[in-house]
Amino acid sequence: MAALAMVMVSCSDDQAATTNDDLQGVDMSNFYLRTDDVETKNAGGCFTMQRLNAQLDKDADLADRMFDIEKKYRQRMLAKKPGNGGGGNGGGDPQPPTDNLGVVTIPVYVHVVYSNNNENISDAQINSQMAVLNDDFRRTNNDANQTPSLFAPVAADTEIQFTLAGVFRHANSRTSWGTNDLVKSTYPPVTPSTHLNIWVCNIGGGILGYAQFPGGNSATDGVVVGPQFFGTTGYVASPFDGGRTTTHEVGHYLNLRHIWGDGRCNRDDFVSDTPTSDRPNYGCPSYPTTHCRSTDMTMNYMDYTDDACMNMFTAGQKSRMRGVLVPGGARENLVN
Numbered sequence: 325m326a327a328l329a330m331v332m333v334s335c336s337d338d339q340a341a342t343t344n345d346d347l348q349g350v351d352m353s354n355f356y357l358r359t360d361d362v363e364t365k366n367a368g369g370c371f372t373m374q375r376l377n378a379q380l381d382k383d384a385d386l387a388d389r390m391f392d393i394e395k396k397y398r399q400r401m402l403a404k405k406p407g408n409g410g411g412g413n414g415g416g417d418p419q420p421p422t423d424n425l426g427v428v429t430i431p432v433y434v435h436v437v438y439s440n441n442n443e444n445i446s447d448a449q450i451n452s453q454m455a456v457l458n459d460d461f462r463r464t465n466n467d468a469n470q471t472p473s474l475f476a477p478v479a480a481d482t483e484i485q486f487t488l489a490g491v492f493r494h495a496n497s498r499t500s501w502g503t504n505d506l507v508k509s510t511y512p513p514v515t516p517s518t519h520l521n522i523w524v525c526n527i528g529g530g531i532l533g534y535a536q537f538p539g540g541n542s543a544t545d546g547v548v549v550g551p552q553f554f555g556t557t558g559y560v561a562s563p564f565d566g567g568r569t570t571t572h573e574v575g576h577y578l579n580l581r582h583i584w585g586d587g588r589c590n591r592d593d594f595v596s597d598t599p600t601s602d603r604p605n606y607g608c609p610s611y612p613t614t615h616c617r618s619t620d621m622t623m624n625y626m627d628y629t630d631d632a633c634m635n636m637f638t639a640g641q642k643s644r645m646r647g648v649l650v651p652g653g654a655r656e657n658l659v660n
């Protein structure tokens with residue numbers, strides 16, 4: 325019953341988004357926005373896709389904006405492909421785009437929203453998170469050598485890094501902020517077109533974090549992470565004490581989907597160098613773990629595995645993230 329409802333919702337939405345669009349040779353047939361909410365009911369969950377469902381309900385133009393961002397990226401990748409015309413796979417590209425941006429540095433504002441001293445995390449904890457972001461996105465993480473040889477050839481330095489531009493601290497008696505962007509309306513983002521805003525507050529419900537994809541409303545743009553899952557020192561809780569929740573959520577913020585595609589084997593994450601899967605992985609899976617007749621990339625930051633068992637983005641994910649940072653991209657103003 326739940327699966328049927330999901331299919332009906334996603335079909336009607338996708339058709340609305342594709343009507344009257346000039347695709348210019350781009351295959352958008354596998355693009356989707358809506359997903360069911362089964363997977364985040366487990367521990368280790370991220371609420372990004374559910375938040376997107378709710379935003380699609382409220383914002384009639386959001387689906388079109390996200391469709392256009394995707395179309396623009398695919399058109400650009402199609403144009404970059406040498407000779408073969410792209411093959412119409414409709415997904416990402418294993419090779420990084422030849423953009424001229426070089427190393428990109430994104431400025432970050434952190435909003436610490438706390439109801440007790442533990443949640444008022446230290447500057448040292450914030451700095452530890454910034455270090456993880458930079459190590460993970462630049463592939464200077466000290467566990468990069470744990471990437472299996474099967475996947476090492478596609479593991480990538482995204483050439484995206486982050487710098488702390490400011491910290492805002494807000495005392496509030498509320499002990500749990502939920503997943504409905506309440507923290508953002510209470511403490512609005514600061515210059516969200518040019519800065520990544522991160523709210524660190526207790527979310528509740530076993531949710532580690534959630535992000536907003538490119539194309540969303542600027543009033544709610546940014547990433548929310550629980551204080552116990554932010555950074556590597558201070559008020560952090562195993563097994564999500566490695567700062568990788570924020571790495572994962574910033575991946576969404578830069579347009580990455582979950583690595584299993586939030587659906588069955590035929591649903592993709594729009595990245596061609598990540599294996600197909602039909603589920604998230606949890607804990608620290610033994611290698612190899614196989615679903616959909618291929619070895620899952622359980623150590624990818626966009627899976628749900630424990631922090632200690634993640635260590636890579638791929639070249640295709642790098643391409644997809646940088647696709648929103650290039651001139652004309654949905655997050656081009658982050659680059660300065």
Ligand SMILES: [Zn+2]
Nearest residue numbers: 370372572582
């Ligand atoms: Zn996620």
